[in-house]
Amino acid sequence: MESPAASPPASLPQTKGKSKRKRDLRISCVSKPPVSNPTPPRNLDSRTFITIGDRNFEVEADDLVTISELGRGAYGVVEKVRHAQSGTIMAVKRIRATVNSQEQKRLLMDLDINMRTVDCFYTVTFYGALFREGDVWICMELMDTSLDKFYRKVLEKNMKIPEDILGEIAVSIVRALEHLHSKLSVIHRDVKPSNVLINKEGHVKMCDFGISGYLVDSVAKTMDAGCKPYMAPERINPELNQKGYNVKSDVWSLGITMVLSGLDSALAGLLGWGMSV
Incomplete structure (x- = not known):
């Protein structure tokens, strides 16, 4: 899907292919999303x-x-x-x-x-x-890679994702979470690198809403499964907060995602993290 023109984005060299010409992966932050298609019909058939x-x-x-x-x-x-x-x-x-x-x-x-x-x-x-x-x-929509796979490619080159690109990725995730929260009263509950997708145009998008939850008075109480390394404490141990949890738990998961995606190869190796994001 194409996006409208945006300010010049940061870029990061990609792995060389068969062509000798280097290509850049551009991460764009689009301020005004294009008009989307109308809501599709809900009745499913063959x-x-x-x-x-x-x-x-x-x-x-x-x-x-x-x-x-x-x-x-x-x-x-x-x-x-x-x-x-x-x-x-x-x-x-x-x-x-x-x-x-x-x-x-x-x-x-x-x-x-x-x-x-x-x-x-x-x-x-x-x-x-x-x-x-x-x-x-x-x-x-077909995207080209996920943040965890992109991160591993960067580590293989003994590089790290530049801070400005991490910032662009974070902004896109925040906008997705804000839409879920403000428009649908939904919390994602599974924010992690494998659920952040990127395409060659540099667009960053969230996916996988299978364990998302509806908020009642901005609070969720059900304890569906998720990925524990990225979970907020109140979701891992619900006894810490008997009143439930809110969108802040998604923000916690976003923070863990961005910190781990910003590690260089030395720190990733020290933590044993590079191939398990």
Whole structure:
């Protein structure tokens, strides 16, 4: 997805490819997000209509050709796919059918938040969703890498991510969290480097809303699973705060994410952190 013009961003050399010409990864902070597509329909079928830019497509599962696997987890797989008729490239999250109530809750939350954030530039754009043999396929904007993978590439070059680039990344995450909180009364609850995605244009976007939670009077009380190294103390040990927790716990997770992503190779090695972000 293209963004409007912004002030010249900071850049960081990328790993050399086959071409001898060096390429830069630019991290941009966009002050005025472009107009998003209207909210997609909530009824799921074996086909869906998606809008990418000014182009509209009717998509069935058989129309989507897998190019490569992007990631795999306990709840499903994310693949890079091509829409055969149009040649459009996108990411598809395939979530396995389950009778487990917690996994169903996670699926419904992820789908609901994706549908409701189409007007936020700082979350990955939702294109549409469909059913295939009981599984749910969520079609999304394709990004190029995640912050944890980008960080590992930087460490391999014995470099560190410059502070100005970390600042741009942090601003984009804050804007995504602010949108979730102020517009949807939602807390993300799983802020970590693997849920921060980056593309070659330097846009930074949040993803994975499966364990997000709704706020009541700005407070959440349910203790869904998350990644403990990034959790705020009141989420790890709820006895510390009987009244629940709020969006500040996401800010804590953001702080841990940024501090660890700013480590150089020596500190990362000392902490044994470089390959486990």
